[in-house]
Amino acid sequence: MSAASGLDIAGLSVGYGARRIIDKLDLDGISASSVTALVGPNAAGKTTLLRSLAGLIPARGSIRLDGRELSGLDPASYAREVSYMPQTLPPRVALSVFEATLSALQSSALTQDIDPKRESLDVLRRLGIADLAMRGLDELSGGQRQLAALAQCLVREPRVLLLDEPTSALDIRHQLTVMKLVGEVARERGIIVVVVLHDIALAARWCDRIIVLSQGHIIADGTPAQAITPAMLASVYGVEARVERCSHGFVQVMVDAVKGDPASAG
Ligand SMILES: Nc1ncnc2c1ncn2[C@@H]1O[C@H](COP(=O)(O)OP(=O)(O)OP(=O)(O)O)[C@@H](O)[C@H]1O
Ligand SMILES: [Mg+2]
Structure with missing residues:
Protein backbone atom coordinates (compact mmCIF):
# COMPACT_ATOMS: atom_id res chain seq x y z
CA MET A 1 0.00 0.00 0.00
CA SER A 2 1.41 3.41 -0.91
CA ALA A 3 1.80 6.23 1.62
CA ALA A 4 -1.03 8.07 -0.15
CA SER A 5 -3.48 5.19 0.26
CA GLY A 6 -6.76 6.01 2.01
CA LEU A 7 -8.86 9.09 2.45
CA ASP A 8 -7.19 12.37 3.48
CA ILE A 9 -9.03 15.56 4.32
CA ALA A 10 -7.27 18.90 4.62
CA GLY A 11 -8.64 22.36 5.43
CA LEU A 12 -12.24 21.26 4.79
CA SER A 13 -14.85 23.95 5.37
CA VAL A 14 -18.58 23.34 4.87
CA GLY A 15 -21.65 25.33 5.75
CA TYR A 16 -25.14 26.39 4.81
CA GLY A 17 -25.42 29.92 3.47
CA ALA A 18 -23.30 32.15 5.69
CA ARG A 19 -23.28 29.62 8.55
CA ARG A 20 -20.12 27.55 8.73
CA ILE A 21 -20.60 24.11 10.31
CA ILE A 22 -17.17 22.58 9.64
CA ASP A 23 -14.23 24.95 9.68
CA LYS A 24 -10.82 23.97 8.26
CA LEU A 25 -11.04 20.35 9.33
CA ASP A 26 -7.98 18.11 8.87
CA LEU A 27 -8.29 14.35 8.99
CA ASP A 28 -5.47 12.13 7.85
CA GLY A 29 -5.24 8.57 6.73
CA ILE A 30 -8.71 7.07 6.94
CA SER A 31 -7.53 3.62 5.96
CA ALA A 32 -8.87 1.09 3.54
CA SER A 33 -9.86 -2.37 4.81
CA SER A 34 -11.05 -0.88 8.07
CA VAL A 35 -14.12 0.74 9.57
CA THR A 36 -13.98 4.24 11.03
CA ALA A 37 -16.80 5.46 13.26
CA LEU A 38 -17.84 9.09 13.38
CA VAL A 39 -19.63 9.84 16.65
CA GLY A 40 -20.76 13.00 18.40
CA PRO A 41 -23.81 14.82 19.73
CA ASN A 42 -26.85 15.87 17.71
CA ALA A 43 -26.04 18.79 15.42
CA ALA A 44 -22.26 18.22 15.74
CA GLY A 45 -21.91 18.25 11.95
CA LYS A 46 -21.58 14.50 11.26
CA THR A 47 -24.12 14.38 8.43
CA THR A 48 -22.76 17.63 7.02
CA LEU A 49 -19.25 16.15 6.97
CA LEU A 50 -20.43 12.89 5.37
CA ARG A 51 -22.47 14.71 2.72
CA SER A 52 -19.50 16.90 1.84
CA LEU A 53 -17.29 13.79 1.54
CA ALA A 54 -19.97 12.30 -0.74
CA GLY A 55 -19.75 15.39 -2.96
CA LEU A 56 -23.37 16.31 -2.24
CA ILE A 57 -22.78 19.74 -0.71
CA PRO A 58 -20.12 22.20 -1.77
CA ALA A 59 -17.00 22.29 0.39
CA ARG A 60 -13.75 24.20 0.40
CA GLY A 61 -10.48 22.41 0.99
CA SER A 62 -9.11 19.10 -0.12
CA ILE A 63 -10.54 15.57 -0.12
CA ARG A 64 -8.00 13.11 -1.51
CA LEU A 65 -8.64 9.44 -2.23
CA ASP A 66 -5.40 7.44 -2.60
CA GLY A 67 -3.65 10.76 -3.27
CA ARG A 68 -6.14 11.89 -5.98
CA GLU A 69 -8.23 15.00 -5.42
CA LEU A 70 -11.93 14.04 -5.52
CA SER A 71 -13.41 17.51 -5.87
CA GLY A 72 -12.57 17.74 -9.59
CA LEU A 73 -14.52 14.62 -10.52
CA ASP A 74 -17.81 14.85 -12.39
CA PRO A 75 -20.85 13.65 -10.37
CA ALA A 76 -21.06 10.23 -12.11
CA SER A 77 -17.37 9.42 -11.51
CA TYR A 78 -17.64 10.70 -7.94
CA ALA A 79 -20.64 8.44 -7.30
CA ARG A 80 -18.73 5.41 -8.62
CA GLU A 81 -15.93 6.01 -6.09
CA VAL A 82 -18.05 7.05 -3.13
CA SER A 83 -21.33 5.51 -2.05
CA TYR A 84 -23.44 7.29 0.57
CA MET A 85 -26.32 6.00 2.63
CA PRO A 86 -28.31 8.95 4.00
CA GLN A 87 -29.59 9.23 7.55
CA THR A 88 -33.07 9.96 6.20
CA LEU A 89 -34.04 7.55 3.47
CA PRO A 90 -35.47 8.99 0.25
CA PRO A 91 -39.21 8.95 -0.43
CA ARG A 92 -40.73 5.60 -1.20
CA VAL A 93 -39.95 4.15 -4.60
CA ALA A 94 -42.13 1.75 -6.59
CA LEU A 95 -39.48 -0.96 -7.03
CA SER A 96 -38.98 -4.34 -5.42
CA VAL A 97 -35.99 -4.79 -3.10
CA PHE A 98 -34.32 -6.93 -5.78
CA GLU A 99 -34.99 -4.41 -8.58
CA ALA A 100 -33.64 -1.55 -6.48
CA THR A 101 -30.49 -3.51 -5.62
CA LEU A 102 -29.97 -4.60 -9.23
CA SER A 103 -30.51 -1.07 -10.48
CA ALA A 104 -27.95 0.28 -7.98
CA LEU A 105 -25.43 -2.29 -9.23
CA GLN A 106 -26.14 -1.54 -12.89
CA SER A 107 -25.66 2.19 -12.31
CA SER A 108 -22.06 1.51 -11.29
CA ALA A 109 -19.48 0.82 -13.98
CA LEU A 110 -18.07 -2.34 -12.47
CA THR A 111 -20.51 -4.85 -13.93
CA GLN A 112 -18.55 -6.32 -16.87
CA ASP A 113 -17.19 -9.46 -15.23
CA ILE A 114 -20.00 -10.30 -12.86
CA ASP A 115 -23.49 -11.69 -12.93
CA PRO A 116 -25.53 -8.70 -11.65
CA LYS A 117 -28.54 -10.78 -10.58
CA ARG A 118 -26.43 -13.23 -8.62
CA GLU A 119 -24.42 -10.41 -6.99
CA SER A 120 -27.63 -8.61 -6.01
CA LEU A 121 -29.13 -11.73 -4.47
CA ASP A 122 -25.86 -12.48 -2.70
CA VAL A 123 -25.86 -9.07 -0.97
CA LEU A 124 -29.48 -9.54 0.09
CA ARG A 125 -28.62 -13.00 1.42
CA ARG A 126 -25.63 -11.69 3.40
CA LEU A 127 -27.85 -9.02 4.94
CA GLY A 128 -30.42 -11.69 5.83
CA ILE A 129 -33.16 -10.16 3.64
CA ALA A 130 -33.23 -12.54 0.64
CA ASP A 131 -36.82 -13.36 1.61
CA LEU A 132 -37.73 -9.72 0.95
CA ALA A 133 -36.30 -9.69 -2.60
CA MET A 134 -39.66 -9.57 -4.39
CA ARG A 135 -41.37 -7.27 -1.88
CA GLY A 136 -41.96 -3.65 -2.85
CA LEU A 137 -39.81 -1.06 -1.08
CA ASP A 138 -43.02 0.72 -0.14
CA GLU A 139 -44.30 -2.39 1.69
CA LEU A 140 -41.35 -2.63 4.10
CA SER A 141 -40.98 -1.78 7.77
CA GLY A 142 -38.55 0.97 8.80
CA GLY A 143 -35.77 -1.49 9.65
CA GLN A 144 -36.35 -3.52 6.48
CA ARG A 145 -36.10 -0.33 4.41
CA GLN A 146 -32.83 0.51 6.12
CA LEU A 147 -31.43 -2.94 5.28
CA ALA A 148 -32.62 -2.60 1.66
CA ALA A 149 -30.93 0.82 1.40
CA LEU A 150 -27.70 -0.65 2.74
CA ALA A 151 -27.91 -3.45 0.15
CA GLN A 152 -28.07 -0.81 -2.59
CA CYS A 153 -24.89 0.84 -1.24
CA LEU A 154 -22.94 -2.38 -0.73
CA VAL A 155 -23.74 -3.91 -4.12
CA ARG A 156 -22.10 -1.02 -5.97
CA GLU A 157 -18.70 -1.97 -4.54
CA PRO A 158 -17.51 1.60 -4.12
CA ARG A 159 -14.01 2.49 -2.97
CA VAL A 160 -15.46 4.60 -0.15
CA LEU A 161 -18.62 3.71 1.75
CA LEU A 162 -20.21 6.46 3.87
CA LEU A 163 -23.04 5.26 6.12
CA ASP A 164 -25.07 7.76 8.15
CA GLU A 165 -26.62 5.95 11.13
CA PRO A 166 -27.23 2.71 9.18
CA THR A 167 -28.40 0.83 12.28
CA SER A 168 -30.73 3.45 13.80
CA ALA A 169 -33.91 1.50 12.91
CA LEU A 170 -32.53 -2.00 13.48
CA ASP A 171 -33.13 -4.52 16.25
CA ILE A 172 -30.10 -5.80 18.19
CA ARG A 173 -29.61 -8.86 15.99
CA HIS A 174 -29.71 -6.88 12.75
CA GLN A 175 -27.38 -4.23 14.23
CA LEU A 176 -24.84 -6.99 14.77
CA THR A 177 -25.41 -8.51 11.30
CA VAL A 178 -24.88 -5.12 9.66
CA MET A 179 -21.76 -4.09 11.60
CA LYS A 180 -20.16 -7.51 11.11
CA LEU A 181 -20.94 -7.51 7.39
CA VAL A 182 -19.68 -3.95 6.89
CA GLY A 183 -16.34 -4.96 8.50
CA GLU A 184 -16.12 -8.10 6.37
CA VAL A 185 -16.84 -6.19 3.17
CA ALA A 186 -14.27 -3.52 4.09
CA ARG A 187 -11.58 -6.15 4.55
CA GLU A 188 -12.57 -8.40 1.62
CA ARG A 189 -12.64 -5.57 -0.91
CA GLY A 190 -10.21 -3.04 0.58
CA ILE A 191 -12.98 -0.46 1.03
CA ILE A 192 -12.75 2.67 3.17
CA VAL A 193 -15.79 2.77 5.46
CA VAL A 194 -16.90 5.74 7.54
CA VAL A 195 -20.01 5.11 9.61
CA VAL A 196 -21.92 7.57 11.79
CA LEU A 197 -23.23 5.93 14.96
CA HIS A 198 -24.87 7.20 18.14
CA ASP A 199 -24.41 3.87 19.88
CA ILE A 200 -20.90 4.22 21.31
CA ALA A 201 -20.69 0.61 22.48
CA LEU A 202 -21.58 -0.56 18.97
CA ALA A 203 -18.91 1.73 17.52
CA ALA A 204 -16.33 0.52 20.04
CA ARG A 205 -17.13 -3.13 19.36
CA TRP A 206 -17.06 -3.04 15.56
CA CYS A 207 -14.93 -0.10 14.45
CA ASP A 208 -11.15 0.12 14.24
CA ARG A 209 -11.00 3.86 14.76
CA ILE A 210 -13.34 6.34 16.39
CA ILE A 211 -13.47 10.01 15.52
CA VAL A 212 -15.44 12.21 17.92
CA LEU A 213 -16.92 15.35 16.36
CA SER A 214 -18.38 18.19 18.41
CA GLN A 215 -19.48 21.58 17.06
CA GLY A 216 -17.67 20.82 13.81
CA HIS A 217 -14.34 20.04 15.49
CA ILE A 218 -12.52 16.78 16.12
CA ILE A 219 -12.31 16.28 19.87
CA ALA A 220 -10.85 12.76 19.94
CA ASP A 221 -9.47 10.37 17.34
CA GLY A 222 -8.00 6.93 17.94
CA THR A 223 -8.78 3.36 18.87
CA PRO A 224 -12.00 2.87 20.84
CA ALA A 225 -10.00 2.72 24.09
CA GLN A 226 -8.18 5.95 23.23
CA ALA A 227 -11.21 7.91 22.05
CA ILE A 228 -13.90 6.79 24.50
CA THR A 229 -13.03 8.11 27.96
N1 LIG B 1 -29.86 21.90 5.02
C1 LIG B 1 -29.48 22.62 6.09
N2 LIG B 1 -29.60 23.98 6.08
C2 LIG B 1 -29.19 24.73 7.12
N3 LIG B 1 -28.64 24.23 8.24
C3 LIG B 1 -28.48 22.90 8.31
C4 LIG B 1 -28.90 22.03 7.24
N4 LIG B 1 -28.61 20.75 7.59
C5 LIG B 1 -28.07 20.82 8.82
N5 LIG B 1 -27.99 22.09 9.24
C6 LIG B 1 -27.43 22.55 10.54
O1 LIG B 1 -26.07 22.13 10.59
C7 LIG B 1 -25.72 21.68 11.89
C8 LIG B 1 -25.13 20.28 11.79
O2 LIG B 1 -26.16 19.41 11.33
P1 LIG B 1 -25.86 17.88 10.97
O3 LIG B 1 -27.08 17.34 10.33
O4 LIG B 1 -24.59 17.82 10.21
O5 LIG B 1 -25.65 17.28 12.44
P2 LIG B 1 -25.44 15.77 12.91
O6 LIG B 1 -24.17 15.71 13.67
O7 LIG B 1 -25.58 14.84 11.76
O8 LIG B 1 -26.65 15.60 13.93
P3 LIG B 1 -27.62 14.32 14.23
O9 LIG B 1 -26.87 13.42 15.16
O10 LIG B 1 -28.80 14.96 14.90
O11 LIG B 1 -27.98 13.68 12.93
C9 LIG B 1 -26.99 21.77 12.73
O12 LIG B 1 -26.92 22.95 13.53
C10 LIG B 1 -28.10 21.88 11.71
O13 LIG B 1 -29.17 22.62 12.21
MG1 LIG C 1 -26.91 13.41 11.23
Missing part, protein backbone atom coordinates in the same frame (compact mmCIF):
# COMPACT_ATOMS: atom_id res chain seq x y z
CA PRO A 230 -15.09 9.52 30.86
CA ALA A 231 -13.43 12.91 30.28
CA MET A 232 -14.47 12.94 26.60
CA LEU A 233 -18.03 11.87 27.46
CA ALA A 234 -18.25 14.63 30.08
CA SER A 235 -16.92 17.40 27.85
CA VAL A 236 -18.61 16.39 24.58
CA TYR A 237 -21.94 14.95 25.75
CA GLY A 238 -22.23 16.57 29.19
CA VAL A 239 -22.76 13.28 31.00
CA GLU A 240 -21.16 11.54 33.92
CA ALA A 241 -20.29 8.12 32.59
CA ARG A 242 -18.12 5.11 33.32
CA VAL A 243 -16.12 3.35 30.65
CA GLU A 244 -15.50 -0.30 31.47
CA ARG A 245 -14.58 -3.52 29.70
CA CYS A 246 -17.00 -6.42 29.39
CA SER A 247 -15.86 -10.00 29.94
CA HIS A 248 -14.97 -10.17 26.22
CA GLY A 249 -12.74 -7.10 26.54
CA PHE A 250 -14.98 -4.68 24.63
CA VAL A 251 -15.51 -1.09 25.72
CA GLN A 252 -18.83 -0.49 27.49
CA VAL A 253 -20.27 2.89 28.44
CA MET A 254 -22.52 3.33 31.47
CA VAL A 255 -24.13 6.75 31.65
CA ASP A 256 -24.94 7.60 35.28
CA ALA A 257 -26.14 11.19 35.16
CA VAL A 258 -26.47 14.34 33.15
CA LYS A 259 -23.64 16.57 34.37
CA GLY A 260 -24.76 19.11 36.96
CA ASP A 261 -28.30 17.68 37.17
CA PRO A 262 -28.94 16.70 40.81
CA ALA A 263 -32.17 14.90 39.83
CA SER A 264 -30.31 12.42 37.62
CA ALA A 265 -27.37 11.75 39.97
CA GLY A 266 -27.22 8.07 40.93
